[in-house]
Amino acid sequence: MFRLAHISDVHLGPLPAVSYRDLASKRMVGYVNWQRNRKRFLHEGVIGSIVADLQAAGADHLAVTGDLVNLALDGEIELARLWLETLGSPEDVSVVPGNHDAYVPGAFDKICRAWGAWMTGDGQNAPSDRHGFPYMRVRGQVALIGVSTARATAPFMANGFFRDAQARRLGHMLDDAQARGLFRVVMIHHPPVRNAVAQHKRLFGISRFQRTMNRHGAELILHGHSHLPSLHWIGARGKSVPVVGVAAAGQAAGGRKPAAQYNLIEIDGEPDAWGIRLSRRGLTGAALPPAEIMAMELASAR
DSSP states (O other), X not given: OEEEEEEOOOOOOSOOOOOTTTTSSTHHHHHHHIIIIIHHHBOHHHHHHHHHHHHHTTOSEEEEXXXXXXXXXXXXXXXXXXXXXXXXXXXXXXXXXXGGGGOSTTHHHXXXXXXXXXXOOTTOOXXXXXXXXXXXXXXXXXXXXXXXXXXXXXXXXXXXXXXXXXHHHHHHHHHHHHHTTOEEEEEOSSOSSTTSSOGGGOEETHHHHHHHHHHHOOSEEEOOSSOSOOEEXXXXXXXXXXXXXXXOTTBOTTSSSOOOEEEEEEEEEETTEEEEEEEEEEOSSTTOOOEEEEEEESTTOO
């Protein structure tokens, strides 16, 4: 059995010192949002509690589906690199970027340089830009495939993008993993389903992504971005793929969105007979340690 933990939307804080020059961009909008809203509900104590619980659960691997930072300031990117080191070896932690990680032009290339060890496929060089995605890692019977939808956008927008070139590369990786009899997990930040988030936050390329799944198949898709624990299904009937979201890992109790959670997924079996058990663990009160919130079998649910 392979145990895979999944967290997303960490939004590490507090923000480092911000200069007027830093704010001469879309960051001004994000900074105001942080001061008015996010800093009240996203903080390191919550993240520490979630990480301690998932490490105690003894997961074989950890998937982090984006938004490690807030404004993609240089200090934030370095802080996130140090935080990733506390999670474990890059061999045991896989990351895909979110829209906040690519908040302004140039930020994407910076996170590739800083976090590349956690976003590198087996036998590949660390990505230097968005063309390094998707990547694939094989751990036991599981192929972890990291897709990037992150790109700098205009103020008040948080869209993701999935283009043809990445779709072609993803298809080749999915076919290769299937030929090797592997359980295929696709990690992506933006939910690849319609109406999962508001229009200004949605993924451009949902139809393209779903066509790729219909053509090549997968066993599980993990995403973040919505800050919601969710479950959708995509694909042709009889070959539906579960699409699993998760609450923000740094979300304290008392906000509009659910308090911090993580997913723990147990995978066993063999091709055409995989078993998938999903459990959600997280905060159930302001001062309580994480506990199991729900558990279900996915393989028999569709």
